[in-house]
Amino acid sequence: MGEGFHPTTAEELEAVVKWAAAERTPLEVIGSGSKRNWGRAVQSAHTLRVDGITGVVDYEPAELVLTVKAGTPLQEVEALLKEHNQELPFEPANLSAVLGAPAQSGTIGGVLATNLSGPRRLKAGAARDHVLGLEAVSGRGEPFKAGGRVVKNVTGYDLSRGFCSSWGTLAVATSFSIKVLPRAAKECTFVLLGLTPQEAAQAMSEAMGSSAEVSSAAHLPHGFCPLSQEHSITLLRLEGIPVSIDYRLDKLRSILKRFPSQELIEGQASRKTWGDLRDLIPFAGSSKPLWKISVSPTAGQQVIAELEKRFAIRWMMDWAGGLVWVEMQGDEPHDVPLRRLIAENGGGHATLLRASVELRADVDVFQPQPETLMGLSKRLKAQFDPHNILNPGRMYAGI
Structure with a gap:
């Protein structure tokens, strides 16, 4: 790994991205790196860490709104909310144990960039449903704001939600405004x-x-x-x-x-x-391929039954059957037959959460997109990151 950039302010981060855009130099964008082993490996000589940009910008418990910098550890955010008997309603997971990262090392920016949502998603919605606004720097090196601190403030594209599940490929966020809720009694x-x-x-x-x-x-x-x-x-x-x-x-x-x-x-x-x-603790301590499979709740048990006919697996169902975690007991990911089986049982998508670097380079980690949707993804990438410098290839080869 080559030079690493570790800015502590939004201005320093902007300067790094501007330099990378001018030099056409790719950057691997990470928070603390707790999810580095999830997704395709980024081919880059430089790493841009965001976990130096930390701190609470504004928190009004009575208004149920928290504005926090992107590199703030998730553990600190949750501890602050707990002091006021509040919580992040989407219940983000800490995947350190299952991905082999240091304990409690995730950042709030990493949670939102991956749209990481826990078991309460059934009732509370996904992480993206609670992002009110953000400040970020595009791949052009241009700072921008989207949304704000109130719920009904969107005109045009909802960039705050669009950032979620982008895996740092469109922009580098520096702060978020998030809707929080009281903890259950x-x-x-x-x-x-x-x-x-x-x-x-x-x-x-x-x-x-x-x-x-x-x-x-x-x-x-x-x-x-x-x-x-x-x-x-x-x-x-x-x-x-x-x-x-x-x-x-x-x-x-x-x-x-x-x-x-x-x-x-x-x-x-x-x-x-x-x-x-x-936090997927039942799958911790293993290096075998682990899949996150999203299907309709009624199809989850059928997908499991079909998989058990063909492969040795360990599994569990969440989201009332709509989320199936499957660990292959061999060393092969079996991505093609697995995705074919999902398509034959009502459709859905499968993401390879854990595998070796070699496997993640050889298979489609994320669900392959239809040609028309991939075209839209490429055009969106070109708008925000025309020089393809932000996490190139992290989700799909070539973008």
């Missing part, structure tokens, strides 16, 4: 034991369609969760005030009474269960 998890994936999919669908207001729904096979090594577990999370949770819990028990093996996890034990699931 109480949390508990209703647990069903011993369900098959098909039964779990049905139970989760019924729970999500009920008035119980389930905020998260997941299913783990037997031997996969410390809560129960002998049985599969289906998890349904309830959050809110105690009297509301009691009422909704009775609803769940009534709706799902045909499944007699039921348990309840409360308080810190419930939070830890969802935290471990969010």
Whole structure:
């Protein structure tokens, strides 16, 4: 790796990008580097680290709005919000353990650039749904602002949301305004034991369609969760005030009474269960290819059944079956047959979360785009980064 740039102000970052644009010199843009092993490796002699641009710009708890610099550690952001009994509603994961990065090393900018959203996405929405505005520097070296500090402020392109899932290929953000929410007064998890994936999919669908207001729904096979090594577990999370949770819990028990093996996890034990699931702790300590598969909730269990016929896998379902994590037990990613199988079962997309550098260079890490959509992606890249200097090839070869 060649020279590294580590600016501590937006002005210093702008100067680096202007220089790179003038010299047509690619930059690998990272926060702290905690997600460096996710995505395609960037071919660049220079690294631009943003984790020196830190600090809270403005925080008004009563207004539920936080403005923070992009390099601020996620851990610090969450600790600040917790002091005021608030939280990031999209529940971002800390993937350090599964990606082999130092613990608690992610930044808020990295979370938003990858649109990293946890189990509560079912109810709260994705990370991009909570970004009100941002300040950034384009690949031309031009600073710009998008959005603001209120919800209804968008005219034209919604660049604040567009930044999310761009993986630093369009612009380098320096600060964000984010909508936050109060923490739930109480949390508990209703647990069903011993369900098959098909039964779990049905139970989760019924729970999500009920008035119980389930905020998260997941299913783990037997031997996969410390809560129960002998049985599969289906998890349904309830959050809110105690009297509301009691009422909704009775609803769940009534709706799902045909499944007699039921348990309840409360308080810190419930939070830890969802935290471990969010951070993919069951897949930590391995280097085998790990896939993030997004399908319709009704298709998740079918995709698992078809995969188990062909490959040795470990898996778990989140988002009521709409998100399937699959770890291949061999060293091959099997990307082509996996994506073909997804297409045959209603469609969706698959992202290779973890694999060796060699594998990530040889396969499509992100879901291949249709020709028309790829054309739009290339034109958008050309508008923001005409010289292709920001994380070139990080998502797709050539852009």
